[in-house]
Amino acid sequence: MATITTLKQRSLLGLKDLDKEEIVSILDRAAYWEGQADKVQPVIPGKFVANMFFENSTRTRFSFEVAEKRLGAEVLNFSAAVSSVQKGESIYDTVRTLESMGIDVGVIRLKPIGVLAELATKIKVPLINAGDGNNEHPTQALLDLYTMRKHFGELKGLTVSIIGDVLHSRVARSNLYALRKFGVNVKFCAPGNMASADLDAPYVSIDEALQSDVVMMLRVQLERHEHGIIKSAEDYREHYGLTVERAKRLAPHAIIMHPAPINRGVEIDDELVEHPQSRIFPQMQNGVPIRMAVIERALS
Structure with a gap:
């Protein structure tokens, strides 16, 4: 089980509090991946990534999905429009349900500000912000x-x-x-x-x-x-x-x-x-x- 400290280090909730060196390391690693000739390199096989989009998206969702599949991950796509959220289920309960099923990381887009930060204190897998309200889009x-x-x-x-x-x-x-x-x-x-x-x-x-x-x-x-x-x-x-x-x-x-x-x-x-x-x-x-x-x- 990951500690709260390591979860925070591996999550990406925003750039406001991320230091310059960490940003540089992400940019440098992206340059490495861009330079790879083979489109698919399964460096994270057997890992389950859930794309949880509580707000509509095309580019961001597909970009994440392509990235996940290129890394060899098992990809789960969640859309609020066809989910139990439409029946009144809370965002927390939805994310907590997917966590209990064994996902290894959650990519989340949602409209309400502050919900993602609160989720990160309760969910025991790394979370990646795919856009939250008018707060951040790291x-x-x-x-x-x-x-x-x-x-x-x-x-x-x-x-x-x-x-x-x-x-x-x-x-x-x-x-x-x-x-x-x-x-x-x-x-x-x-x-x-x-x-x-x-x-x-x-x-x-x-x-x-x-x-x-x-x-x-x-x-x-x-x-x-x-x-x-x-x-x-x-x-x-x-x-x-x-x-x-x-x-x-x-x-x-x-x-x-x-x-x-x-x-x-x-x-x-x-x-x-x-x-x-x-x-x-x-x-x-x-x-x-x-x-x-x-x-x-x-x-x-």
Whole structure:
């Protein structure tokens, strides 16, 4: 039975409290996995990994599943939409049930903030945060750092602008927490009602945000249009979208990033998604070796 200390060390709940050296070790191990010619290397045979998604996901869930299968794990996929959660079962009881059945690690995505941290104190297997509310999304930030490091060679001294709905973004939070540890200058650009007072980074205009080494666009949550947080998709694009015209102001060495899913023609013009300066699809590709490293770490 793992001790509370080792469980904490092997779990990945967020990047806010993870030290720089540990992040570097994950990035380095991901580079190792990316360099392997054989797609499947069963280094964790007989280990059961449960993907427990209490919130819808496509990219993150499939990225984790590919990573798990490449490592040789036995993969269990759980979807809240077709589970006893729909009958009123609590998230805790669901996770505790899977733990009692013998899983070795749980990958969890959920909406409520704080539930994952509480679960980690009660569940006796390592847990990996696949996104919890607007708190953190650590593996997304890790693949973002990996993408930046791969392109620029090192992170220190870079300027990264994160543009969009910062208030509701777990991606913005995890990136800020991680990038700051590497001496990266992080700036936010957001409409006033999408800014977050709890994050310690300067807010700049869209024009200043474009003068960065990395321009990271966040997904516009179009469902918020119905609640009046944004006037319209067209209005958002006009003031905060990365349009073809705005992209002409990017430095030649700068790269465009986006955590996806993408609203083409809203936060970023269609022509820019696969532009030579875009790293959007390479980000998705880099998610697999990053998650291989994180899962291996949890089971080591």
